[in-house]
Amino acid sequence: MIRRHPLISVLILLLLVLLGWIWHERVNLQAFPDIIAAYTAKEYCSCRYVEGNPGEYCLGYVKQYVPTSAFADDPEKRLVTASGLGRTHSAQWLGERQGCRLTP
Amino acid sequence: MPPEFLSMVKGLFCVALLLFTVTARAENWPTKDWPGGQALSGPAVKALEDYAFPTRDDVTRKGIRTDALLVIRDGQVIYERYAAPTTATTPHLTWSVSKSIMATVLGVAFSDYRFKLKDPVARFYPPMKQHPTVTMADLLHWASGLDWQEDYEYAPLKSSVVAMLYTRGRGDMAEFAADTGTFSGPGQAFRYSSGDTNLLSAALKGMLGHKAYVDYPWTALFKPLGIRNATWETDADETFVASSYAYLTARDLARIGLLMQRDGRWGERQLLPKEWVDFNRQPFDKYRAGQDEAVPGGHWWLNREVQGATRPWPDAPVDTFAALGHWGQALYVMPAEQLVIVRYGDDRDGSYRHNELLKRVVAAVAQQVQP
Numbered sequence: 001m002i003r004r005h006p007l008i009s010v011l012i013l014l015l016l017v018l019l020g021w022i023w024h025e026r027v028n029l030q031a032f033p034d035i036i037a038a039y040t041a042k043e044y045c046s047c048r049y050v051e052g053n054p055g056e057y058c059l060g061y062v063k064q065y066v067p068t069s070a071f072a073d074d075p076e077k078r079l080v081t082a083s084g085l086g087r088t089h090s091a092q093w094l095g096e097r098q099g100c101r102l103t104p
Numbered sequence: 105m106p107p108e109f110l111s112m113v114k115g116l117f118c119v120a121l122l123l124f125t126v127t128a129r130a131e132n133w134p135t136k137d138w139p140g141g142q143a144l145s146g147p148a149v150k151a152l153e154d155y156a157f158p159t160r161d162d163v164t165r166k167g168i169r170t171d172a173l174l175v176i177r178d179g180q181v182i183y184e185r186y187a188a189p190t191t192a193t194t195p196h197l198t199w200s201v202s203k204s205i206m207a208t209v210l211g212v213a214f215s216d217y218r219f220k221l222k223d224p225v226a227r228f229y230p231p232m233k234q235h236p237t238v239t240m241a242d243l244l245h246w247a248s249g250l251d252w253q254e255d256y257e258y259a260p261l262k263s264s265v266v267a268m269l270y271t272r273g274r275g276d277m278a279e280f281a282a283d284t285g286t287f288s289g290p291g292q293a294f295r296y297s298s299g300d301t302n303l304l305s306a307a308l309k310g311m312l313g314h315k316a317y318v319d320y321p322w323t324a325l326f327k328p329l330g331i332r333n334a335t336w337e338t339d340a341d342e343t344f345v346a347s348s349y350a351y352l353t354a355r356d357l358a359r360i361g362l363l364m365q366r367d368g369r370w371g372e373r374q375l376l377p378k379e380w381v382d383f384n385r386q387p388f389d390k391y392r393a394g395q396d397e398a399v400p401g402g403h404w405w406l407n408r409e410v411q412g413a414t415r416p417w418p419d420a421p422v423d424t425f426a427a428l429g430h431w432g433q434a435l436y437v438m439p440a441e442q443l444v445i446v447r448y449g450d451d452r453d454g455s456y457r458h459n460e461l462l463k464r465v466v467a468a469v470a471q472q473v474q475p
Binding site for chain 1: 162189190194195196197260261262266267269270271272274275322334335336337338339340349351450
């Protein structure tokens with residue numbers, strides 16, 4: 001097999017290594033797509049409602065190289081929601097001392 | 105006892121009291137606001153501003169982007185400048201400066217005999233029974249031996265910090281840290297870790313109980329110092345995110361700097377024992393030169409020579425120590441020069457240099473002090 005199909009053998013080996021790595025990092029990989037939405041919601045909420053900066057500034061402040069697909073800031077509830085990489089997260093302002101926290 | 109002797113003792117006591125009052129009055133302390141001193145001026149200030157406040161590029165976000173720069177000398181404001189939208193009343197995110205603020209809060213608990221440095225953390229925080237020999241001192245030295253990965257942006261997949269703040273760890277950050285494996289024995293090796301700091305935060309909760317804990321940073325530290333606008337965010341378990349999420353105005357953070365500059369004393373009250381501040385400022389003996397950008401003490405960063413390597417900030421005095429945070433947040437203290445410097449920023453690349461800023465502040469102050 002290896003002698004007759006050297007290329008396929010190498011590809012199969014690479015695939016096995018990749019699958020092994022995915023299995024090894026399964027916990028991290030599963031959580032990875034959540035980062036951008038959670039980061040954006042939490043840090044925008046704190047920038048806007050803890051630091052008291054203008055919304056437009058805070059949008060620039062939280063911008064990362066991974067894009068977000070949806071964003072909503074409800075100033076009445078002080079609730080910020082962001083989506084990216086197929087996941088959505090919200091952060092809620094709780095009070096003067098507690099600031100913002102990601103909702104469960 | 106002869107009455108003359110008694111009155112002599114009384115007289116001496118009065119003289120001593122008078123001397124004490126006079127010395128106490130000679131010191132400047134902020135009350136509701138900071139007193140102003142003679143403002144820095146001249147070409148050295150221009151050199152400082154050229155470095156700290158270049159034209160700001162909000163599109164590429166490259167270069168040095170200072171949000172606030174405040175210089176206090178001998179308890180008086182001698183320089184203060186902000187870049188929009190940050191102002192004197194903005195409680196700015198301090199990121200990892202929060203770690204040294206937690207250390208200062210812990211100093212008050214230490215003075216109340218709530219814990220000793222050699223106490224195992226598991227005594228106050230049961231999930232640390234997985235690592236029964238890790239002590240409070242080990243956590244304060246960032247030497248728990250836990251296999252923590254501190255990288256932020258460059259390795260987000262493996263980053264323990266990102267997972268703790270935003271994904272798997274965010275419900276209970278201390279528990280997330282306690283569940284980490286080990287790479288070394290406790291107290292044997294330095295590895296900078298936000299997990300270690302949040303374990304300290306959870307240990308403090310265990311010492312005080314939930315109810316007293318949620319007010320403790322305010323009752324123990326902020327109120328005595330006159331800090332009125334502080335926010336400290338918590339995780340879902342209501343444990344302070346001591347690694348990252350304290351927010352203070354530059355003027356309020358400088359109050360903590362002044363407390364540290366004066367060896368833990370605030371006015372006539374010794375808020376932190378001298379012994380505690382000495383521990384903060386003592387280099388961790390297992391730290392190897394070059395492991396980090398400055399030398400770790402007890403949850404503060406020191407400008408000290410270790411193993412013959414030059415000190416981290418050669419142009420700043422050797423007694424300089426600092427609280428440092430992500431994206432350029434810094435509180436620098438120079439006790440001999442009686443200087444406290446707060447620098448807030450939004451540096452997205454690594455171009456900002458502590459040494460360069462400190463060099464220019466020291467030069468501007470030196471120019472001022474000369475007649």
